[in-house]
Amino acid sequence: MGADSSEGPAVADAGAPSRPGVVDPPGAPVHARPGDLERLLGRYGTMARIRAFEEAVGRRFRDGDIHGFVHTSIGQEAAATGACAALRDGDYLTTTHRGHGHCLAKGADATAMMAELFGRETGTCRGRGGSMHLAQADLGILGANGIVGAGIPIAVGAALAARSAGAGAVAVAFFGEGAVHSGAFHEGIGLSVAWQVPVIFACENNHYAEFTPSEGSWNGPSLVDRAASYGMTAISVDGNDVFAVEDAMSELVAAARAGEGPAFVELRTYRMGGHYEGDATPYRADDEVERWRSADPLARARAALEPLGALDRADALDAAAAAEIEAAVDEALAAPYPDPASVLENIRA
Amino acid sequence: MGADSSEGPAVADAGAPSRPGVVDPPGAPVHARPGDLERLLGRYGTMARIRAFEEAVGRRFRDGDIHGFVHTSIGQEAAATGACAALRDGDYLTTTHRGHGHCLAKGADATAMMAELFGRETGTCRGRGGSMHLAQADLGILGANGIVGAGIPIAVGAALAARSAGAGAVAVAFFGEGAVHSGAFHEGIGLSVAWQVPVIFACENNHYAEFTPSEGSWNGPSLVDRAASYGMTAISVDGNDVFAVEDAMSELVAAARAGEGPAFVELRTYRMGGHYEGDATPYRADDEVERWRSADPLARARAALEPLGALDRADALDAAAAAEIEAAVDEALAAPYPDPASVLENIRA
Amino acid sequence: MPDPSTAEAAPPRYIEALNRALTDAMEADGAVTLMGVDIGAGGGAYGVTRGLYERFGAGRVLDTPIAEAGVLGAAVGAAMAGLRPVAEIMYVDFITVCLDPIVNQAAKLRYMTGGGVRVPIVFRTQSGAGRSGGAQHSQSLEGLLAHIPGLDVYCPADGRDAYDLTRAAIDADHPVCLIENRRLYGKRHPGWERDPLPPGKARVVRDGDDVTVVTWGRMVHETLDAVAAMEGGASVEVIDLRTLVPLDVETVRASVARTGRCLVVHEAVEQFGPGGEIVAQIAEHALFDLDGPVRRYGALASPVPYSPGLEAAMLPGSDGIAAAITAVLEH
Amino acid sequence: MPDPSTAEAAPPRYIEALNRALTDAMEADGAVTLMGVDIGAGGGAYGVTRGLYERFGAGRVLDTPIAEAGVLGAAVGAAMAGLRPVAEIMYVDFITVCLDPIVNQAAKLRYMTGGGVRVPIVFRTQSGAGRSGGAQHSQSLEGLLAHIPGLDVYCPADGRDAYDLTRAAIDADHPVCLIENRRLYGKRHPGWERDPLPPGKARVVRDGDDVTVVTWGRMVHETLDAVAAMEGGASVEVIDLRTLVPLDVETVRASVARTGRCLVVHEAVEQFGPGGEIVAQIAEHALFDLDGPVRRYGALASPVPYSPGLEAAMLPGSDGIAAAITAVLEH
Ligand SMILES: Cc1ncc(C[n+]2csc(CCOP(=O)(O)OP(=O)(O)O)c2C)c(N)n1
Numbered sequence A, B: 001m002g003a004d005s006s007e008g009p010a011v012a013d014a015g016a017p018s019r020p021g022v023v024d025p026p027g028a029p030v031h032a033r034p035g036d037l038e039r040l041l042g043r044y045g046t047m048a049r050i051r052a053f054e055e056a057v058g059r060r061f062r063d064g065d066i067h068g069f070v071h072t073s074i075g076q077e078a079a080a081t082g083a084c085a086a087l088r089d090g091d092y093l094t095t096t097h098r099g100h101g102h103c104l105a106k107g108a109d110a111t112a113m114m115a116e117l118f119g120r121e122t123g124t125c126r127g128r129g130g131s132m133h134l135a136q137a138d139l140g141i142l143g144a145n146g147i148v149g150a151g152i153p154i155a156v157g158a159a160l161a162a163r164s165a166g167a168g169a170v171a172v173a174f175f176g177e178g179a180v181h182s183g184a185f186h187e188g189i190g191l192s193v194a195w196q197v198p199v200i201f202a203c204e205n206n207h208y209a210e211f212t213p214s215e216g217s218w219n220g221p222s223l224v225d226r227a228a229s230y231g232m233t234a235i236s237v238d239g240n241d242v243f244a245v246e247d248a249m250s251e252l253v254a255a256a257r258a259g260e261g262p263a264f265v266e267l268r269t270y271r272m273g274g275h276y277e278g279d280a281t282p283y284r285a286d287d288e289v290e291r292w293r294s295a296d297p298l299a300r301a302r303a304a305l306e307p308l309g310a311l312d313r314a315d316a317l318d319a320a321a322a323a324e325i326e327a328a329v330d331e332a333l334a335a336p337y338p339d340p341a342s343v344l345e346n347i348r349a
Numbered sequence C, D: 001m002p003d004p005s006t007a008e009a010a011p012p013r014y015i016e017a018l019n020r021a022l023t024d025a026m027e028a029d030g031a032v033t034l035m036g037v038d039i040g041a042g043g044g045a046y047g048v049t050r051g052l053y054e055r056f057g058a059g060r061v062l063d064t065p066i067a068e069a070g071v072l073g074a075a076v077g078a079a080m081a082g083l084r085p086v087a088e089i090m091y092v093d094f095i096t097v098c099l100d101p102i103v104n105q106a107a108k109l110r111y112m113t114g115g116g117v118r119v120p121i122v123f124r125t126q127s128g129a130g131r132s133g134g135a136q137h138s139q140s141l142e143g144l145l146a147h148i149p150g151l152d153v154y155c156p157a158d159g160r161d162a163y164d165l166t167r168a169a170i171d172a173d174h175p176v177c178l179i180e181n182r183r184l185y186g187k188r189h190p191g192w193e194r195d196p197l198p199p200g201k202a203r204v205v206r207d208g209d210d211v212t213v214v215t216w217g218r219m220v221h222e223t224l225d226a227v228a229a230m231e232g233g234a235s236v237e238v239i240d241l242r243t244l245v246p247l248d249v250e251t252v253r254a255s256v257a258r259t260g261r262c263l264v265v266h267e268a269v270e271q272f273g274p275g276g277e278i279v280a281q282i283a284e285h286a287l288f289d290l291d292g293p294v295r296r297y298g299a300l301a302s303p304v305p306y307s308p309g310l311e312a313a314m315l316p317g318s319d320g321i322a323a324a325i326t327a328v329l330e331h
């Protein structure tokens, strides 16, 4: 997942040759109507919390409080926020190594998450999991995952259980566009189609898989064509427009709840940071990052809030998010580490 | 792979409920022109040899001379014969648990193959492999395989090596339609597209995977649509018409040799026997089998030979095949078993 | 558990005991859900699940395409979301295509979540060489699974344990690998009226004073055959471990303390195989109880050959076991 | 092999030795072809393959999508068709998604074909816990691989062996699993000027008379640290196995015959782990050389926890090794 910089040379200084560029960013403001104000502010607040969380993660990582690999989702907040806004209690999700945003958006507590990243007993996983294994079963968060693609069939199985339970719940598998080449993607999607279970495959296309740009590298079809070929609804949306994501997801989720089977959505976005914290991204051009900065999902929400005269409320949400995360960091830093004597707990049940 | 009838109850008497039927067989004669006579007789001879081989396998299995699982390809002779007719020395193939026909058609010696099935030292694999692991590297036969899907990426790798070697060789992966759901199929096809190597994916659609009919069971796209979605040429041909198979394969192989990358072909056929020798096929209707009998690839070739006045020559080929296989059986049965002291040979190289 | 109605004259075959255990577990708990290739309408490659599809329907006995990694991953998700999946891997050799859901997901999820999730899942599979299945259908891979913390590994050797360990596996709230032996499927074993033993409890199948043989699965029977055929009347204690994880070291240690000699027999390859654990447990904790070397007898370090004579040379069998017992006794 | 130009003042880092071995092997033989996720233009997740893409081109250093089972399967086919592939699995933990080409294909093909094919292939991967990688990025799984006949397993512990074992792995005409240790990547180890040893030859890293410690990989250094820090001046012999398959039992046995005591140390989980094999070899063949129990010291039977304190409690380290040595000596 990244270089163990304390002991091996990091890849950061690799002189990688230039690579094909990625697509241009979409830059328009979020498409909101006046009646959407409260909803937009709600979404903005979630995005601000994710942003504040991820920025704090970066700082704490540099300060050595976060022990393992950590991958942040700065620039991808609208995807997590919009998608999870379409979900309700009882729904499930699985996510990846880059899952902080999904967990927060599904309702996980920032303090418990931060404590998990700090390896504390008060963490969501009592410090056993870390960033790549964040989970909270009572919120339907069945886990981040360190194995690319592994969460996809897990979500299909959760959807199977949801269908058996009959309460109309759905499952969402979040994964990156790098995962679509894996057998887990194919087998998971194939099963979902065979079983016609209520699962949404939410593919965050942030255009990179580690150091490799995903466009143009492997030939083959577009993400949407790929998914559609299995015989399911497959759409692509501007993943940096939180309402576009929410609206698309809401439709797919409603269909899944109604028994119409699985669906796929590509959420087009961009990873503003490195693959992992500490990755200096020698493999991509600075101007590409700059261009995508203009498509920042928070900025685009603000651009929609501005004409509604709500920028001050957005500022207040920023401040609240900053305060919440700062408090979360402080509280988490003060929390105890697990007792080493408890190391063998919870291996069997 | 099948029931160990000596010690466990066989599945043969399972009272399986009725299942959806399979598609109707194509029954027209092989489409041959007068100038094709010698070629058609050549193909007929190969098919007759495969048929005779498989029938002998069935008999020897019932007599206890074949020790392990064995899967025959009666009804599928045109696919193996037509496809391999498009290949030349230096080309590679991988096949499956149902691979006798492909090996014979690519040039393997019937006596050595039979000896392999009998577990003899003179077998193609010195009795170490058996039916599911037939191989002959000097003929480019990189192996039958007991793991569904496993041969697909192996063929992709052989094609990569062939491209590196620069002599215009291609690789063919034979596999059943049941394999397309596996990760190995997806990952193998994906790599072939990424690397644009000269490999042909030859999917023999015999309509069953073990006891499960493949049509209608898993939803999802047709085989051709599935393959085409990866961005390669994908066609479907009447797999019981040896010329249709040969012509289609010749075109795809020529394109691959010319550097045009991978391609896919569905060979529509039917497994006349059980999944394995000893399978009483309670899961399919007798009349379905009868209907497909009218599409027997050998009968269809004979139907084309008849107007050309060549039925007597076909009879002679049948007789020659019968004699060859009878001699092969006798010679193989007379061959020695491997010396048990040699059990640890060839583990490392 | 052996109630009057099941304690019939002839004990059920091993395969019938498995089928009955699945049936009873499905009757007892509507969350128990089967999935696998050809287990539904087809009744399973060997017929273990025969009749269950008809009885419980396609919603609880799920046929799947040949996509084992997907199926097992789905089973993991289903287990976390309230079902109790029993996922079949047709041959243990095929774990190579679906190891991630077993090893990196099921085995670790409860631990990684600090106890936040339960993963009640059974990976049903079977092994059993000696019938020319070839190198890809003949392996005994229980040692790989037993090395992964978070997985229980059960290897029933007779009908009674086929029933009890299947029920126990399904009842467990953690992942269990249940490894049946296909060469036992057709057999009727005495002892059906035995009281059930829990996982983690070994069974002394035969009492003896001179040497302890520790084994499991089909090798229990090969060992009993070997002992029955042995000349000279050495007194051999035979222990069936029944489950590798949890491992009943106590029963083994107590036996070795009495006999002073020990042989571990398994069908798996000896090299870096499961027998090493048992030998090591004795060498670490019971060394001074020993009057002679503790030995292993397993398969040779080779892929399983197809040809019967080679396969017999590669696999442990009753003759070899008898010879190994004699060697341990003579040392 | 250590020629004047490479015998520079400061020994190369372990990672540089690996890179140099790959470079030299690629220079020496045009059939050597690298493939793996991000190994090309990106230079590898840890930089092991840095510069090779630029030097040898995209035709010999193949970046691949995240499809390890496909990549390794392709490597098997390429190996049979004339290339000498070196396929990277970024973390040994990921063998769970691509075990079939390793275990059922590469390891068995030469045997199954009666010697008809050669499969010259290297599966390059790395392990190394202790940095909060979490349960799916911290396992030591060499024991699984060592149990499969047909696979060699090499675990270089220093720069010299990183170079020599990589070259040997690539030169071998059979499949080799080369397991690097990422926590050694940045280290410069003494001994670069040593003569190369072949696979299957253990190395006595430190002579001693009172107890033999058998280990490999990073634990070699933890053991040396432990011994250096121990009070009382016990004379500890430390053996680096270097390769698990082939296994140099002779060197171990000869040492134990002298010292009479033995401890096996590994980073892998103890339960059904690779240490069992070594203990068993001693118990089987050198029991009467022993003056005390032979012990194992490996990781606890738990998924690897994330939190540093838990992880330290789970993994073997130099303090624990010292305590284990003392315990073995005191018995
Ligand atoms: C099976 C597997 N192979 C490789 C890796 C190493 N790896 C971690 S993240 C990653 C890239 C994933 O890219 P993508 O799916 O696009 O997600 P993103 O990081 O962009 O969010 C890789 C190759 C892994 N964790 N698991």
Ligand SMILES: Cc1ncc(C[n+]2csc(CCOP(=O)(O)OP(=O)(O)O)c2C)c(N)n1
Pocket (backbone or CB within 6 Å): B001, B096, B097, B098, B146, B147, B148, B175, B176, B177, B178, B179, B206, B207, B208, B209, B210, B271, B275, C037, C066, C068, C090, C094, C097
């Ligand atoms: C990975 C794996 N899963 C399951 C099996 C058991 N199995 C053997 S053949 C087969 C059906 C294959 O069907 P298909 O690909 O259509 O080939 P056919 O037998 O029809 O030629 C199955 C499920 C296997 N050998 N490997």
Ligand SMILES: [Mg+2]
Pocket (backbone or CB within 6 Å): A176, A177, A178, A204, A205, A206, A207, A208, A209, A210
């Ligand atoms: Mg990405």
Ligand SMILES: [Mg+2]
Pocket (backbone or CB within 6 Å): B176, B177, B178, B204, B205, B206, B207, B208, B209, B210
């Ligand atoms: Mg088929």
